[in-house]
Amino acid sequence: MKNVLKHSILFLFLALLTLAPSRGFAQDEEQPKKEKFDAKSFIFGHTGDSYCFHITEIHEHPVCVWLPVIVKCKDGGGWHCFSSKHVCELKEGETFSHKGANFFIEPISADKYPGKLVEVKADGGISRPFDISFTKNAFGIFLVCAFLLAFFLPAAKKYKKDPMAKPTKYQGLVEWLTYTVLDGIIRPNIPEKKVKKFAPYLLTVFFFIFFANLFGLIPFFPFSANVTGNLSITVVLALLTYFFVNVFGNKHYWKDILWPDVPIFLKAFPLMPIIELISTITKPFALMVRLFANILAGHIVIMVLMALIFIIGGMYGAGMGGVMSIVSIFMTIFMTVLELLVAYIQAYVFTILSSLFIGMAQHEPEHE
Amino acid sequence: MDLFLPESGLVIWMLIAFLIVFVILAKAGWPMIMGAVEKRNAHISESLLAADEANKALAGIEQKKQETMAAAQAEQIRIMKESQELKAQVVEEAKLEARKEAEKIVADARLKIEKEQAEAMAQIKNEVIALSVDIAEKLLQRELSDKPSQSAYIEQLLKNNHPQIQA
Numbered sequence: 001m002k003n004v005l006k007h008s009i010l011f012l013f014l015a016l017l018t019l020a021p022s023r024g025f026a027q028d029e030e031q032p033k034k035e036k037f038d039a040k041s042f043i044f045g046h047t048g049d050s051y052c053f054h055i056t057e058i059h060e061h062p063v064c065v066w067l068p069v070i071v072k073c074k075d076g077g078g079w080h081c082f083s084s085k086h087v088c089e090l091k092e093g094e095t096f097s098h099k100g101a102n103f104f105i106e107p108i109s110a111d112k113y114p115g116k117l118v119e120v121k122a123d124g125g126i127s128r129p130f131d132i133s134f135t136k137n138a139f140g141i142f143l144v145c146a147f148l149l150a151f152f153l154p155a156a157k158k159y160k161k162d163p164m165a166k167p168t169k170y171q172g173l174v175e176w177l178t179y180t181v182l183d184g185i186i187r188p189n190i191p192e193k194k195v196k197k198f199a200p201y202l203l204t205v206f207f208f209i210f211f212a213n214l215f216g217l218i219p220f221f222p223f224s225a226n227v228t229g230n231l232s233i234t235v236v237l238a239l240l241t242y243f244f245v246n247v248f249g250n251k252h253y254w255k256d257i258l259w260p261d262v263p264i265f266l267k268a269f270p271l272m273p274i275i276e277l278i279s280t281i282t283k284p285f286a287l288m289v290r291l292f293a294n295i296l297a298g299h300i301v302i303m304v305l306m307a308l309i310f311i312i313g314g315m316y317g318a319g320m321g322g323v324m325s326i327v328s329i330f331m332t333i334f335m336t337v338l339e340l341l342v343a344y345i346q347a348y349v350f351t352i353l354s355s356l357f358i359g360m361a362q363h364e365p366e367h368e
Numbered sequence: 369m370d371l372f373l374p375e376s377g378l379v380i381w382m383l384i385a386f387l388i389v390f391v392i393l394a395k396a397g398w399p400m401i402m403g404a405v406e407k408r409n410a411h412i413s414e415s416l417l418a419a420d421e422a423n424k425a426l427a428g429i430e431q432k433k434q435e436t437m438a439a440a441q442a443e444q445i446r447i448m449k450e451s452q453e454l455k456a457q458v459v460e461e462a463k464l465e466a467r468k469e470a471e472k473i474v475a476d477a478r479l480k481i482e483k484e485q486a487e488a489m490a491q492i493k494n495e496v497i498a499l500s501v502d503i504a505e506k507l508l509q510r511e512l513s514d515k516p517s518q519s520a521y522i523e524q525l526l527k528n529n530h531p532q533i534q535a
Contacts, residue, residue, distance in 0.1 A: 149393070
């Protein structure tokens with residue numbers, strides 16, 4: 001431990017030494033004013049959605065995977081489908097014209113539609129077309145889905161072919177993962193008779209969230225899409241849970257909502273039923289926000305730590321930026337390890353609460 | 369605030385992709401995995417039960433074997449004891465027989481000896497008679513010459529040599 005500390009101090013000192021001359025140069029020469037580092041664009045550009053999948057930059061030339069833009073203009077312009085290359089490479093003030101409509105992407109610092117594709121209207125104003133572009137996050141979703149299928153289906157096929165065969169190591173892994181969720185999360189919350197009915201949804205949700213979280217932490221193509229830290233994804237998951245809770249809820253569950261065991265004046269003037277109905281919505285709403293906020297916060301913290309390097313560097317020169325980069329890297333490693341934990345915890349929490357809500361809607365009263 | 373509004377396009381993609389994966393996994397994924405694992409669990413517990421029963425049966429067989437062996441041992445001991453007794457009996461009988469035989473032989477021998485003795489006595493008697501006759505003959509021949517003296521002499525002879533014949 002002492003040794004590690006000694007080496008770190010030495011390393012920091014050496015790092016400072018190597019950076020010293022460059023600082024000297026910076027002072028001597030009148031450097032052309034570079035554009036100021038925009039932390040907001042940097043952070044939200046990386047944690048938000050994007051029309052292209054930015055991989056790296058070589059000689060200030062971006063290397064991207066251009067994803068398709070699919071939009072329908074509101075004022076009867078019809079469907080437009082083109083590569084995002086055309087709109088992503090536009091300079092400020094330029095527009096891309098496609099089949100009589102002009103498009104451009106608002107900068108992330110914009111107040112309205114930040115980072116989104118907008119259409120230039122005839123009167124010069126902008127409007128947001130109906131946008132079902134296959135964005136970076138859509139790509140991320142499909143990647144996770146493809147991974148889930150590729151990971152679980154071969155095992156299922158093997159089981160179907162010969163259920164009694166000695167399982168391979170891969171099947172062992174699949175079994176272990178499946179039964180960790182099944183026995184640890186689903187079984188304690190759902191009546192045994194209903195487990196077979198609801199386990200497929202809960203298992204799929206768990207592994208979707210878990211792998212999406214993990215993929216989001218891998219910082220290079222084709223991963224790194226911040227899938228679960230996006231409200232559009234969590235809203236779908238929460239809606240599905242809402243669907244499974246309420247559509248399959250039994251008589252007893254609905255009776256408790258619409259005609260609970262409270263004094264008659266509380267339910268005749270339908271105060272309690274309204275509260276209960278709202279509570280059915282707040283539960284999945286909490287699920288949605290919890291997952292989204294946790295994952296987004298983790299990503300933002302990591303991006304802030306990275307942005308700090310450039311902010312400090314911009315304020316106090318490259319030397320301090322260099323020192324900050326060492327601090328930032330250690331902090332980022334710590335955060336990433338923490339996020340690995342969060343990736344599991346959030347998948348766990350979402351699934352356990354979903355199964356709890358579904359289980360509560362399946363509960364049969366023991367008396368009567 | 370844009371961050372907190374769901375994007376319709378992404379919602380649609382998510383819904384499509386997730387539902388497809390959910391349906392595929394719900395049809396061809398999870399039930400197979402769960403089914404196979406449960407089937408195997410059942411098989412394992414059945415096998416364990418069967419093994420337990422087999423073990424119990426084996427223990428029964430072992431016990432039976434031991435019992436049979438013990439019985440056989442007892443039988444062996446019994447048979448050996450019996451044969452020992454038989455042997456002793458046979459020896460005893462043989463001894464008895466031998467003794468009887470010996471006694472019989474001894475008795476025969478005694479009888480024979482007595483007979484021979486009697487024969488010998490008879491022979492001796494005969495010889496005595498012959499001798500007496502001879503002597504008598506010789507005496508008779510002498511008596512013819514000297515009668516009184518001869519008679520006295522016979523008397524004397526008889527008196528001295530054969531007192532039993534005197535009667």
